Amino acid sequence: MAVEKKRLRDYGLQSERLLWPTKGPSVFERELTNDGEIDLQDKVMLTTLEKAVRWAQGHSIWPDTFGLACCAIEMMSIVSSRYDVARFGAETFRSSPRQADLLIVSGRVAHKMAPPLRQIYDQMLEPKWVIAMGACASSAGMFNNYTVLQGVDKIVPVDIYVPGCPPRPEALLEGIVRLQERILAGVPHAYELGKVAG
Numbered sequence: 001m002a003v004e005k006k007r008l009r010d011y012g013l014q015s016e017r018l019l020w021p022t023k024g025p026s027v028f029e030r031e032l033t034n035d036g037e038i039d040l041q042d043k044v045m046l047t048t049l050e051k052a053v054r055w056a057q058g059h060s061i062w063p064d065t066f067g068l069a070c071c072a073i074e075m076m077s078i079v080s081s082r083y084d085v086a087r088f089g090a091e092t093f094r095s096s097p098r099q100a101d102l103l104i105v106s107g108r109v110a111h112k113m114a115p116p117l118r119q120i121y122d123q124m125l126e127p128k129w130v131i132a133m134g135a136c137a138s139s140a141g142m143f144n145n146y147t148v149l150q151g152v153d154k155i156v157p158v159d160i161y162v163p164g165c166p167p168r169p170e171a172l173l174e175g176i177v178r179l180q181e182r183i184l185a186g187v188p189h190a191y192e193l194g195k196v197a198g
């Protein structure tokens, strides 16, 4: 069902230009809004505490320093000046899971590594998020054998899957941006949804 776009006049603002029935949005209204579709709360900073917290969390994601295989090289490069993940507030990789709220699983997870990975996840404080980076972390990729976990979502709940072998740094950045969008929109965490396959 189409959602009716709200205009400034729908919020009680009155001027001849706004109330003129046959006129579309004015330049001012277009600048203030997204092509006539207004999100007045965002524009004039009327918000709730919940939204403010989500905004802060979404723009200060601290990933854990954790790499498993070739994908980790691509992950490391996102902090370089070329890709500059600092633009999205996520450049502060932490060496302690207690100071991190994002686990980027970058590479294949051997069964031997599954318990330490789960331990690191458990040591992270909530709220926390998980990105499965690459084919191996998402589904074991080409390693369809008994030594490799067939997808990290067997042991930890995954919020975002980034496809590729390896995904380019840009793809991981997009995954982080998609995660930010989920945080800002208040989408429940994967662990709240019980998204563990095994």
Ligand code: SF4
Pocket: 069, 070, 071, 106, 107, 108, 133, 134, 135, 136, 137, 141, 164, 165, 166, 167
């Ligand atoms: S997805 Fe490709 S690049 Fe990433 S860990 Fe697996 S084999 Fe390596």
